[in-house]
Amino acid sequence: MSITAQSVWNNCLEFIKDNIQPQAYKTWFEPIKAVKLTDNALSIQVPSKFFYEWLEEHYVKILKVSLTKELGEKAKLVYIIKMENTYGNKQPFTEKIPSSNRGSVKAQDVDIPLNNKSPELRNPFVIPGIRNVKIESQLNPNYSFENFLEGDSNRLARSAGLAVAAKPGGTSFNPLLIFGGVGLGKTHLAHAIGVDIKDKYPEKTVLYISAEKFTQQYIDSVKKNNRNDFIHFYQIIDVLIIDDVQFLSGKSGTQDVFFHIFNHLHQNGKQVILTSDKAPVDMQDIEQRLLSRFKWGLSAELQNPDFETRVSILKNKLYRDGVEMPEDIVEYVAKNIKTNVRELEGAIISLIAQSSFNKKEITIELAKQIVEKFVKNTKREVSIDYIQKIVSDYFQMDVDTLQSKTRKRHIVQARQLAMFFAKKFTKASLASIGSQIGKRDHATVLHACKTVDNLSSTDKQFRKYVEDITKKLSV
Incomplete structure (x- = not known):
C-alpha cells in the first residue's frame, strides 16, 4: 500500500x-x-x-x-x-x-495615499476652537482583565486579548475581532485590552470608539469638507478599538473611509481591535474587501458562560462589592440565569438592593422572587438545544433522528427548520448552528435558511409548520 x-x-x-x-x-x-x-x-x-x-x-x-x-x-x-x-x-x-522556522507572511496590499495640505490634524474628540494635542483614550478603567473571569466560553478570546495587550501590533491577532451575543463581555474585553496597553505602553495612542460615533464623525467631516483631516487623525492612532463594527452595515461611505484607515494602520504595524454581534461570515451589507481584512487576524467568539463560570462571575462581583451571600443562593441564581453576564450581575444587584432596602434576609425564597421577575422582564433567549427539542417534538421524532445523516425528506425538512429558527432566534454564528445541529458546516445552514424561505412562500403546508413552531418558540 x-x-x-x-x-x-x-x-x-x-x-x-x-x-x-x-x-x-x-x-x-x-x-x-x-x-x-x-x-x-x-x-x-x-x-x-x-x-x-x-x-x-x-x-x-x-x-x-x-x-x-x-x-x-x-x-x-x-x-x-x-x-x-x-x-x-x-x-x-x-x-x-x-516547521519551527518562523518566516514573515504578509498579504500583498495597496494603500491609497491621501494628500493633506493642512499641517494641523483635527481631533474629532475636541470641541472646535479649543486646541488640545492629547488624544483621550475614551477607555473605562473599571473594565479590566482582573474582573473579566476566564472560562471555557471565553478562553480563546481572553488569551488573544492578553497577547495583544502584551505586544500590540506585534502578533498575528491583527485585527482581533471579538464577537458574540448581547451581554457576554465584548465591550468589557475590548476596554480591558486598551487599559492594559495604556498601563504597559503609556506613550502609545489608544482610542476606543463605537462604530456609531465613528460614522457620525465621518458624516460631520464630509459636511465640513475636512474628510482628509478625519482620515489622518485616525491614521496616527497606535491602537484603534471599534465597538459594534456591524453598525457599519450598509454605510458604504463610512466603510470606504474605514478601509483606508485600516490599511494604513495594519501596514504600519498598528493594532486594530473590533467587536461585533456576528462572525464575519454572518455580517450582512459589509463590503467583501473589508470582510476579507476582518479575517486576516483572529475572530474569537464569546459564548454563553457555563454554570461554573457563572458561579465564579457572581462570587467575584460579590467580593468586589464587599457582600457575603450563602453558596446555595449564588448557585440558584447561576442555575436560573444562563444567557448573559449582564443579566446575571443585574439579578445579584437586585437581590442585594431588595435585602438592604427592605431589611430582608437574603433567602432562597427572595432569590426565587427576584429571578422570576428578572427572567420574566427580560426577553428570553432561546437556545439551539431548546429549538431542536421543540422541532423534534412537533414532527414526533427524537433529536438524534433530527441530527442524523439520513436524507429522508421529512427529516431533512425538520433539520432545515431547526437551523432556520436557530438563526432567527439566537445570536449563534452559522458555523456554530451547523456544528450543534448534526455537525454540519455553515454553508449547509445558509442553504437550509434559503430553502425554508422559499418553501414558506410556495407551500401552504410548509408555511403552517413555520407558523406553528414560531408560536411555540415565542411563548
Missing part, C-alpha cells in the same frame, strides 16, 4: 486526537489539510499565519512525536499558509514555512 500525504496525516491525527482535549482538536486540527509528501517532508495547509503560530507555540511537541512515529527521525513538517487575495487575481496567496 502506497503511503500518501493524507494517510500519514490521518495517522498523525489519530495519535493527536487521543492526547488533547476534543475542543482543542476540533479548533486547531480539523481545519488542516494534508497537501503533499516529499521524501520525509509532509506539507500541510493551514488557514492563516495566526493558525501556524498557534500550532508552533502550543502543539509543536505533539506534532513532532506523531510525525516521527510515521516518517522516522528525519521527518519534517512544512506549513502552507493560504490567504485570501482580494485584488482580482484568482490564485490564492500562499507561502511555505518549514
Whole structure:
C-alpha cells in the first residue's frame, strides 16, 4: 500500500486526537489539510499565519512525536499558509514555512495615499476652537482583565486579548475581532485590552470608539469638507478599538473611509481591535474587501458562560462589592440565569438592593422572587438545544433522528427548520448552528435558511409548520 500525504496525516491525527482535549482538536486540527509528501517532508495547509503560530507555540511537541512515529527521525513538517487575495487575481496567496522556522507572511496590499495640505490634524474628540494635542483614550478603567473571569466560553478570546495587550501590533491577532451575543463581555474585553496597553505602553495612542460615533464623525467631516483631516487623525492612532463594527452595515461611505484607515494602520504595524454581534461570515451589507481584512487576524467568539463560570462571575462581583451571600443562593441564581453576564450581575444587584432596602434576609425564597421577575422582564433567549427539542417534538421524532445523516425528506425538512429558527432566534454564528445541529458546516445552514424561505412562500403546508413552531418558540 502506497503511503500518501493524507494517510500519514490521518495517522498523525489519530495519535493527536487521543492526547488533547476534543475542543482543542476540533479548533486547531480539523481545519488542516494534508497537501503533499516529499521524501520525509509532509506539507500541510493551514488557514492563516495566526493558525501556524498557534500550532508552533502550543502543539509543536505533539506534532513532532506523531510525525516521527510515521516518517522516522528525519521527518519534517512544512506549513502552507493560504490567504485570501482580494485584488482580482484568482490564485490564492500562499507561502511555505518549514516547521519551527518562523518566516514573515504578509498579504500583498495597496494603500491609497491621501494628500493633506493642512499641517494641523483635527481631533474629532475636541470641541472646535479649543486646541488640545492629547488624544483621550475614551477607555473605562473599571473594565479590566482582573474582573473579566476566564472560562471555557471565553478562553480563546481572553488569551488573544492578553497577547495583544502584551505586544500590540506585534502578533498575528491583527485585527482581533471579538464577537458574540448581547451581554457576554465584548465591550468589557475590548476596554480591558486598551487599559492594559495604556498601563504597559503609556506613550502609545489608544482610542476606543463605537462604530456609531465613528460614522457620525465621518458624516460631520464630509459636511465640513475636512474628510482628509478625519482620515489622518485616525491614521496616527497606535491602537484603534471599534465597538459594534456591524453598525457599519450598509454605510458604504463610512466603510470606504474605514478601509483606508485600516490599511494604513495594519501596514504600519498598528493594532486594530473590533467587536461585533456576528462572525464575519454572518455580517450582512459589509463590503467583501473589508470582510476579507476582518479575517486576516483572529475572530474569537464569546459564548454563553457555563454554570461554573457563572458561579465564579457572581462570587467575584460579590467580593468586589464587599457582600457575603450563602453558596446555595449564588448557585440558584447561576442555575436560573444562563444567557448573559449582564443579566446575571443585574439579578445579584437586585437581590442585594431588595435585602438592604427592605431589611430582608437574603433567602432562597427572595432569590426565587427576584429571578422570576428578572427572567420574566427580560426577553428570553432561546437556545439551539431548546429549538431542536421543540422541532423534534412537533414532527414526533427524537433529536438524534433530527441530527442524523439520513436524507429522508421529512427529516431533512425538520433539520432545515431547526437551523432556520436557530438563526432567527439566537445570536449563534452559522458555523456554530451547523456544528450543534448534526455537525454540519455553515454553508449547509445558509442553504437550509434559503430553502425554508422559499418553501414558506410556495407551500401552504410548509408555511403552517413555520407558523406553528414560531408560536411555540415565542411563548
